[in-house]
Amino acid sequence: MEQQNEIECIRRIVEGETEQFSYFLQRYSRPIHSMILRIVSCREDAEELTQDTFIKAFKKLETYKGDCSFSTWLYRIAYNTAISATRKKRITFPVQDENLINNVPDDAVDILLNNEKDEEVMQKLEQAIDMLNSEERALITLYYMDEKSIIEVASILQFTPDNVKVKLYRVRKKIYALVKNEKR
Amino acid sequence: MNQDNALKKILEAREKEDLPYDFESRLMKKIMLEAKKKKRRSTVFSLCLVSFVSLSMMVSTYLILKYYLWIDLSLPKNPFKFSSGSASLFGFFFYIAFLVLILLGLDMYFRKLKQKSETN
Numbered sequence: 001m002e003q004q005n006e007i008e009c010i011r012r013i014v015e016g017e018t019e020q021f022s023y024f025l026q027r028y029s030r031p032i033h034s035m036i037l038r039i040v041s042c043r044e045d046a047e048e049l050t051q052d053t054f055i056k057a058f059k060k061l062e063t064y065k066g067d068c069s070f071s072t073w074l075y076r077i078a079y080n081t082a083i084s085a086t087r088k089k090r091i092t093f094p095v096q097d098e099n100l101i102n103n104v105p106d107d108a109v110d111i112l113l114n115n116e117k118d119e120e121v122m123q124k125l126e127q128a129i130d131m132l133n134s135e136e137r138a139l140i141t142l143y144y145m146d147e148k149s150i151i152e153v154a155s156i157l158q159f160t161p162d163n164v165k166v167k168l169y170r171v172r173k174k175i176y177a178l179v180k181n182e183k184r
Numbered sequence: 185m186n187q188d189n190a191l192k193k194i195l196e197a198r199e200k201e202d203l204p205y206d207f208e209s210r211l212m213k214k215i216m217l218e219a220k221k222k223k224r225r226s227t228v229f230s231l232c233l234v235s236f237v238s239l240s241m242m243v244s245t246y247l248i249l250k251y252y253l254w255i256d257l258s259l260p261k262n263p264f265k266f267s268s269g270s271a272s273l274f275g276f277f278f279y280i281a282f283l284v285l286i287l288l289g290l291d292m293y294f295r296k297l298k299q300k301s302e303t304n
Contacts, residue, residue: 018219025208025215033203038195047203051211058215059222113188126194144188145195172188 006070014062021058028071029054031146032078038141039082039134049085053078068155075148075156079138086134100181104173112176121179128178136171143168 006024013020032053037046056077064073115121129137135157142148142156150168154161249255 016219016223018216019212021215022208022212025211029203029208029211047207050203050207051214054211055214055218058218113191116190116193122190122194125190129191129194140191141195144192175191 003066003069007066010061010064010070013058021054024057024070024074025054028074032074034145035075035138035141036078036082038137038145039079040085041130045085049081050078053081056081069152072152072155075142075146076158079156082138083134100177101170101173104176109172109176112179113172124179125175128175131178132171132174136167136174139164139167140171 009020009023029050033046033050036049036053037043040046040049053074057074060077064070112121113125129140132140138157139153142153143150148156150161150164153159154164157164159167246257250257
């Protein structure tokens with residue numbers, strides 16, 4: 001039903017009722033901004049990139065075919081815009097030893113990532129998130145914060161669902177490895 | 185996997201970094217400008233298309249008449265003959281046309297000025 005309303009709204013915008021676009025701004029500007037902020041880690045850049053995302057979406061609105069939800073389509077534009085910006089700025093991220101990540105036990109990861117009462121752990125987790133690369137940050141933001149399904153995340157990031165599952169599994173282990181490295 | 189409450193809590197805490205209060209209205213103004221540009225571009229494109237189609241129709245008509253129907257389309261060498269009296273009349277017509285053009289130009293200029301003052 002919601003998607004039908006959005007498609008109807010898009011049709012009206014394409015036919016010239018530009019003011020209808022404010023509906024999408026009100027609805028999506030905050031979550032889109034949050035995801036971009038998570039990827040670029042700079043408030044000013046995030047605001048500008050959010051604007052770019054919506055302007056790009058408006059320009060390409062005729063090309064939206066309705067094969068996925070409008071939110072997925074918009075998130076995909078936002079993700080690509082933010083990733084291009086980080087590539088242009090040549091932001092580098094620390095590389096974690098692959099062997100170290102592979103040797104992390106699954107149970108230990110579960111315990112750490114559910115230990116919300118330990119302030120010290122929470123602080124370390126926050127620092128670990130900052131050390132993830134843009135793609136990994138986008139992945140956890142979409143999955144945990146925006147509560148998108150694996151299929152939606154795959155559609156936004158242009159991966160296969162299996163690929164998303166593998167990446168999420170590895171990101172969790174990487175966060176654990178980063179927290180433990182920090183503690184040493 | 186979706187439980188990971190500690191991770192969720194950290195990400196949600198960061199979401200509180202909000203956008204400026206006038207963000208949506210500023211962006212909506214930009215979208216409106218973009219819509220105007222889009223409209224102008226499509227008008228220019230349609231005009232170009234119409235001109236191109238008209239021109240090609242005229243050229244094809246000329247070619248059909250000349251090379252398929254063998255109709256002589258050449259103009260007589262001197263179709264208009266001017267006397268000295270008609271030359272002065274032409275001068276008068278050009279003067280009137282010039283005046284009309286100036287008046288139309290002034291009208292357009294003042295209309296734009298009025299529009300600008302109204303929007304500000």
